[in-house]
Amino acid sequence: METLEFDYCVVGGGGAGAVLARALTEQVGGTVALLEIGPSDAGRDEVLDFRRYREVPAGELGRRIPIVQPPRGNGRFSYPISRVLGGSTSQNTCIWFRPPASDFADWQAAGAKGWGPEEISPHFDALEKRIHVETEASDLDSHRILFDAARDAGFKRIEFSAPFDEGIGRYRMSKSGHLRQSSSVAFLRPDDSLPKNLAILTGTAVERVLISPDGRAGAVATNRGTIGARREIILCAGALETPKLLMLSGIGPADELRRFAIPVRRDLPGVGRHLLDHPAACVNVAARGPLARDDVWNYAGVLFARVEPDAAWPDIEIQLGPELFEQQTGPAGYPGSPFGFAAYFTVNRARSEGRLALASPDHRADLAVDPAYFTDPDGYDMRIMVGGVRRARRLFATPAMAGWVGAELAPGSDCETDERIEDFIRETATTGYHPAGTCRMGSVGDPTSVVDPALNIIGISGLRVADASIMPTMVSVNIAPTCMMIGHRAASLIAADSR
Ligand SMILES: Cc1cc2nc3c(=O)[nH]c(=O)nc-3n(C[C@H](O)[C@H](O)[C@H](O)COP(=O)(O)OP(=O)(O)OC[C@H]3O[C@@H](n4cnc5c(N)ncnc54)[C@H](O)[C@@H]3O)c2cc1C
Structure with a gap:
């Protein structure tokens, strides 16, 4: 097994993670590893050609998580997730909306200090400079x-x-003709333009975060061995997989973790709740x-x-x-x-x-x-x-x-x-394919918060979340641009803290 170590480990190269990894590399001096469970999307026509958008959710790069059967109503549908660089932006329908200012005023009111309309707007501008968006x-x-x-x-x-x-x-869509503009296409291409301090490790399944008894996250356990993070680990595995990784790492509702004999590193009842x-x-x-x-x-x-x-x-x-x-x-x-x-x-x-909720302590098992x-x-x-x-x-x-x-x-x-x-x-x-909110951002004193407004996991050092999970309230439009904005803003927050 290899032993690798970087300054920052970004877990998940999807909508938020790919943007974060690139932006972070450009803003900090240290090394950044992007750890992605799936393969690269490079050369995969079924991903890159928007005309084939129906194929990815049904193919080997996608998976479906069934829902818990409701007491009443439709229990037939499942949540598609994708395992490929670009994440869900490599399989989505590219609909591109910026949410209204009122959504972010509500985020602020819900305790997400610093995420108001004025603060987030430059990050959307930066995305739109890089991502080609066209009107049908x-x-x-x-x-x-x-x-x-x-x-x-x-x-x-x-x-x-x-x-x-x-x-x-x-429709406004993040594509150029038939070419999809996923987070990966827009932020991780071409290969020879990538900063030298960014390592993209595809085929790397993170199984859990290793946290010391005093509450410091310093490494992740993966299918290719332990990978160390000298400064920080940032989870960007999406609204379904990020809370799962936290729970498997001992962060979540303590009673649920104990049921699976997972040692509790931090009792955070909000992990996995508040699914929007x-x-x-x-x-x-x-x-x-x-x-x-x-x-x-x-x-x-x-x-x-x-x-x-x-x-x-x-x-x-x-x-x-x-x-x-x-x-x-x-x-x-x-x-x-x-x-x-x-x-x-x-x-x-x-x-x-x-x-x-966890259904098993096995990282390969689906959540309920x-x-x-x-x-x-x-x-x-x-x-x-x-x-x-x-x-x-x-x-x-x-x-x-x-x-x-x-x-x-x-x-x-x-x-x-x-x-x-x-x-x-x-x-x-x-x-509507927009799960979010399962590691809610809010003020530190709020018992439902999982991350603070700088995206740090409350009570743990060296660990943040930056993806759809952190949304304190739902945004009023399709959420991919907002997830990318979260990745982009996370890079600025991390870089500011590193100075
Ligand atoms: C079918 C579909 C259609 C959609 N259409 C639209 C649309 O048209 N417009 C829109 O705005 N939104 C759309 N969305 C929603 C949008 O694409 C997602 O909300 C957004 O991409 C989520 O970003 P994220 O970074 O939170 O997670 P994701 O993009 O899902 O990224 C998570 C990444 O983490 C990786 N990962 C997961 N677990 C691990 C692990 N253990 N180790 C390492 N890596 C891991 C995954 O492989 C993935 O790359 C759609 C979603 C789907 C599923």
């Missing part, structure tokens, strides 16, 4: 009429390249005849709307396309059609909190993932979802759609009352 353009009639429907329903056309509010716009997501559902309608389609990205545009009129920012995101979304409605028994339209929507600031959708005490998430169904129906009933749409396939026109719509939502709701 389509002149298909089947796409155009969805924009016309939004206009008929009273929504204005908006651009997503500047701060926005309610309205419909064309964007729950998703859809309305499907049949089309009256064949529809022209775009073979690569067949969604037309994204509509942001308010279900609750006094919401600080639109509370629902609706993606519209001339193609049915049957992933959950099909298995639930709803009819299909050769041609149709879908409105796929997510609750932007969903409040339900799921949880993750309980998304606990629709468990928020005042029923907010379900109210927004019901509003989503009603808004989608309004869009499909506009004059622009007359002559184009036939029967409603899901939930179906006989599903009218709120109660029936709620049943439909429970039966078909699925993940």
